[in-house]
Amino acid sequence: MNPWVRRLFPPLGDLELGGKPVPLPITVVVLTRDEERCIARCLDSVIGRGVDRVIVIDTGSADRTMSIVDGYRRHGVESVQVPWPGSFAELRNYAIDVVKTGWIVFLDADEWLAEESADQLVDCLESLSTVQCPERLAFAPIIHHPDSGLSVIELPRIFRADSGIRYRGAIHEHPVLPGTTQPPDxxxxxxxxxxxGYLPEVAIAKKKMDRNLSLLSTARDEDPDNPRWLYFLVKDGLPTLTRAQLIDVCTELRVLAERDTPTGDRRTAGEYYRLALCEACQGLAVAGDWHTVHRYSEEMDEPDAHYYRSMAALLTGVSDEGDLLEAIRLRREEKWVSTSALDRSGRHLDALIIALLARFRGGSTAEGYRELCQPWTDVFFEDSWVRTYFWAARGVRPSVQLSH
Known part of the structure; x- marks a missing residue:
């Protein structure tokens, strides 16, 4: 197996390699608009690393972004300025047409290559030139969020520019094979x-929620029966949705899941439904609708189902030590933790365990466990009873409340 290949995602079961590696042109594409905060960091991570081209495609920056980019021309960085097309899919497809051939690597302006990976990228892609049927393949790097410690491992960012692969969707755009609505392997x-880019202060400054919701409206207009847009409506718009709206969206998603409505990507309608339930339950908890949270938890996958069931039980006073033991069992199992829709590092389970320990084993035991855990922040539960339960058990209320 190729040393850089970390995982084959279903339905891909094997990767055929053969022949001598052939160097192909490698182009890094950076999409920008008002990215003066981070564009230099992004470009610094790729220049001088052996890639053939670095192209910045700007859609109307009004800050210092382009003047910063101009300073990199001596390093061979190219730039193109185009009007914002109203769709990230259209913008990425434009970039593919500019690149034309060889490897295209999409690196967002608020991203940067890790030092070791920057040095390895050229060798990695040269080794992948021996892959059979490359026109059907897309490659996903590990996109790590240092602020949260979480990583995204299923987001395609690298493929052959001449493969015919194109993007769909105004926001949360996804690649599809030429002439189809099917995703590449x-x-x-x-x-x-x-x-x-999703640090709270950055997201607020760039008004990302407003932007995403506007583009989601466009995506839904163009593809009204696609379950993925309803899921992202819940995920991106959770703070703006009422209890009734959350339930309405989940009900609509349930219908689409029962019909097994195509999504155009690797997730099924049922998967999007279960993911949306996990997101929606955060808003429902804020609204105090723990009855619906408990009902929805019965349709979720573990470990999130147990997380929500146990939180509802804590709040209604019907939890027992079995909830604690099951939470500990799930926390120990990497196969469960790694599939969580809420936190794949299991920190939400740690918070649950702390609350249950305080309830059944006392504050000192809970404190001992808490000291072993990494924090996990979630604004939707900031002031909830579960968040403060541990402290209440100790008879204190800190100036900064315990967070997951």
Whole structure:
């Protein structure tokens, strides 16, 4: 197996390699608009690393982004300025047409290549030139969020520009095979991107939620029966949705899941439904609708189902030590933790265990466990009873509340 291939995502079962590696042109594409905060960091991570081209495609920056980019021309960085087309899919497809041939690597302006991966990227892609049927493949780096410690491993960012692969969707765009609505086969690579564009202060400053919701409306207009847009409506718009709206969206998604409505990507309608339930339950908890949270938890996958069931039980006073023992069992099993829709590092389970320990074993035991855990922040539960339960058990209320 290729040393950089980390995972083959179903339905891909094997990766055929053969022949002598052939160097192909490698182009890194960076899409920008008002990215003066981070564009230099992004470009610094790729220049001088052996890639053939670095192209910045800007859609109307009004800050210092382009003047910073101009300073990199001596390093061979190219730039193209185009009007914002109103769709990230259209913008990425434009970039593919600009590149034309060889490998295209999409690196967002608020991302940067990890040092070791930057040095390995050229060798990695040259080794992948021996892959059979490359026109059907897309490659996903590990996109790591240093602020949260979480990583995204299923987001295609690298493929052959001449494969015919194109993007669909105004926001949360996804690649499809030429002439179809089917996704390419996906290969996970041990190449690391870092990303900090969703730090709260960055997202607020760039008004990302407003932007995403507007583009989601466009995506739904163009593809009204696609379950993925309803899921992202819940995920991106959770703070804006009422209890009734959350339930309505989940009900609509359930219908689409029962019909097994195509999504155009690797997830099924049923998977999007279960993911949306996990997101929606955060808003429902804020609204105090723990009855619906408990009902929805019965349709989720573990470990999130147990997380929500146990939280509901804590709040209604019907939890027992079995909830604690099951939470500990799930926390120990990497196969369960790694599939969580809420936190694949299991920190939400740690918070649950802390609350249950405080309930059944006392504050000192809970404190001992808490000291072993990494924090996990979630604004939707910031002031909830579960968050403060541990402290209440100790008879204190800290100036900074315990967070997952």
């Amino acid at each position: 996906l290969v996970g690579l041990d190449i690391w991107f870092h990303h900090d």
